[in-house]
Amino acid sequence: MNLQTALEMGLNKAEYAQIIDLLQREPTLTELGMFAVMWSEHCGYKYSRPILSLFKNYREAQEQGALENAGVIALDDDLGIVFKVESHNHPSAVEPFQGAATGVGGILRDIFTMGARPVASLNSLRFGPLSNPHNRYLFEHVVAGISHYGNCVGVPTVAGEVMFHASYSGNPLVNAMAVGVVERSRIAGAAATGIGNPVLYVGSATGRDGIHGATFASVELGPDSESRRPNVQMGDPFMEKLLIEATLEALASGYIVGIQDMGAAGLTCSTCETASKGGTGMEIDVRKVPLREADMTPYEIMLSESQERMLCIVQDGKEEAVQAIFKKWGLHAAFVGRVTDDGLVRIRDNGEIVAEVPARALTDMCPTYHLDTREPEEIKTLQGFDPLQLPEPHQLSEPLTYSQCLLRLLDSPTIASKQWVTDQYDSMVQTQTLFLPGADAAVLRIRGSEKAIAVKIDGNGRYCRLDPFAGGQAAVAEACRNIACTGARPAGLTDNLNFANPEKPAGFWQFQRAVQGIAQAAEAFEVPVVSGNVSFYNETPEGPILPTPTIGAVGILDRIEHARGAAFTDAGCPVLLLQAYSDPSGGLGGSEFLSLIHGKEAGKPPLLSLEGERNLQQLLLAAAKNNLSATCHDLSEGGLAVALAECCILSGIGAYILLTQAMAETLPLSALLFGEAQGRALVTVNDEKDIARLEKLAQSFNVHAHWIGTTGGQELRIAVATTDCIRLPLGDMSEAWESAIPRRMSLSTAS
């Protein structure tokens, strides 16, 4: 082998030299391929690892050598919740249907590999504007891919978010999250232990798809990306469904010592990681691997990313019992090798050795880099802009009323109803989904437990561009606020860090600052980040994406009765605005209003007080627990007016809201109505006599509770002092909100 081949595989000169040094010889083609995928950023986290150690849990797990496929939190004494998010951005950019479908498949495998039954899927998606036909094509096919895969495997897709921004044109983000339930005493591990134990390959046969997929994920997208289509894997959800049932049955037999799914870097990754984790070696013969094409080379077999495959280390002597389970489900189950004691991953081709590499050389010895960071020059200019200096909408050259502004916001695809998307997902299978998509967070009962869980995923790239530290904090705060609005206690987080090229100092600075923000918020809320994924190189020749960390959150409800929905339940209920802290900027910086009405994406992002957020979360939980709140809805994109409109549309009940000038303080009305100041939520109570009780409770958590109006009627009317500033029939708002996406998608998607 030579340096040229190494460079073509994405390694650099120094890394190639290091490989020769490790092996004390030139690598074979197969070995070089194995190093290239394992030392890619996607598998080896060679750039992100130093930054990820900012996460307390990651650091501790790393120190204890206990980094598993997905983290676990306790639901009750017996059951645990396993969850993780993972990106499939690059594959989805070139082959949206299969890219998104296999994203769902991959994350589900991470869950059931641990012995957990998957109970919910979520996703966080980003696309360029729908005015562009290629973006419509990507949106349509990503959603169809998720629908195709998720529906077939019988795991409900219960929540998510979709946002649109020009920076994602041609580089969509597809972050798939999965949640599973496991008996805490039976969590499966991924270590290859027990010298001589047989190694069992199960699932689909290995084909030529997805070779070097992990390497592809570790470069920028460019004009030749289309030619990378063969790097994209093909998904077979039917096979995955069989694999779920067979794997859980096999794990329940107690005869599986260790198990790992074959995701990125396929057989290479699963052999060297399980051996490395077990402190052992492993020897396999690629000719024993079930193949789709008999003439595949060892290189191709080791690097294939064919989907729906697993590697199991089986107790010696229990081969037949385990094999029988997989055969019953109609799956391939082939013994391909054994665990050895020499620390080497030895690959044979019909007996002949084609690769022999220390397992740890591929894993722990992956080089890490401390990259340069530099604050992007645009930050100072962006933050220097003061949105409060802008004219009010009625003062614009083309004047708009506040009602017109609200209708425009409801018609913005980022804010509008996502029913066009969620109708395509089976959100109800397993009959555990109590709150369907569209709620602040999905709520699921868990069979076998008194408790329920709430799940959600959130992120806002626009805030992160203006200030990645505050943006990272805001993403955690919003996800936890959403969870708390449903009445659940935030209990665990997973993060998907979608960023641009880390080798550019500005890109890496964004990454570092955002991670610092996320880690700090998680520690302040005492909610651990238990798992995560990093996706770099999200940029096209037109530029980088907005830095977009998405945060998946899981919360726990001690009792199902504590669950609260966003929709108003009845007419005549008092509406209260809970506000944990005030934001002198009015929360207009980076807001949807600023972008849509003024065409500006600048300013400082909304102020974030971690202490205030925590107080609000605790108040929301207490209000639900004490049966004080009847409904609850988070304030986010589009601010107070949009949140009120959503509560009205979801319930078919209007509201009459009276705001005082004092509430606006010195801020313009647009900030009061549409500003995205954080730390706020809307609640209703059943009765006027509950108002004082809620106010008192709020006070004890240092949160202001403003009684702002009452539900009822068939319109949303918002007055400030004595002047109506918004007055819209429910039908007009519903029409704008519900038709926004279908109307745009009814245009051709020809690309």
Add this chain to the structure above:
Amino acid sequence: MATVRFAVLRFPGSNCDQDALYTIRSIEGCEAEYVWHEEKTLRGFDVVVVPGGFSYGDYLRCGAVARFAPVMDALHQHAEAGRPVLGICNGFQILCEAHLLPGALVRNADCRFICRIVPLEVERNDTMFTSAYTAGETIHVPIAHGEGCFVTDEATLAELEEQGRILFRYSVKDGAKNPNGSMANIAGICSSKGNVLGMMPHPERAADKLLGSEDGRRLFISLKNSL
């Protein structure tokens, strides 16, 4: 009263089998067991449920492979003996492929999968599947399918109408729309003997107040009461 025993068939790719089992077991006087697709007998079961999902991946055509499963001979015998068979979603598709019911389920009119709670009209309540409903009642039951558009030839459709074999229709009252383009808004039909019902909506998903509707529960109660 003796317990009514339900068999829930399990094909590779079934994914509503568990939901059907839980729902049936939650009804007093009902028992339910899984029956693996390779079994050859259904003796001892009063009712057979063919659940939803993607049997054999729904490759080729929905239900087209499942009709050849080993258990299907026993299912035919069970149906011919006049015993009740309930096919839900993919189960309905399988029963059509197996010619236990006429017609076929094709791609939804807008070519997209649709999951939503929809209103249904209960056409009659003098059948073993609907006795616990009121004739003409509107109930709310979820649908979740990509191929739920019922089609058949005109003569068969006329026969279904004349013989009163359309038990459930998608409601088109109060602004509700036919969700998938089904002929005559058909959501569920039964065999000429009345003992085989196929329906696209999922009654097992609407059997618990916590999930938003209990309307599907009465279908299982009707079955229990008929035996």
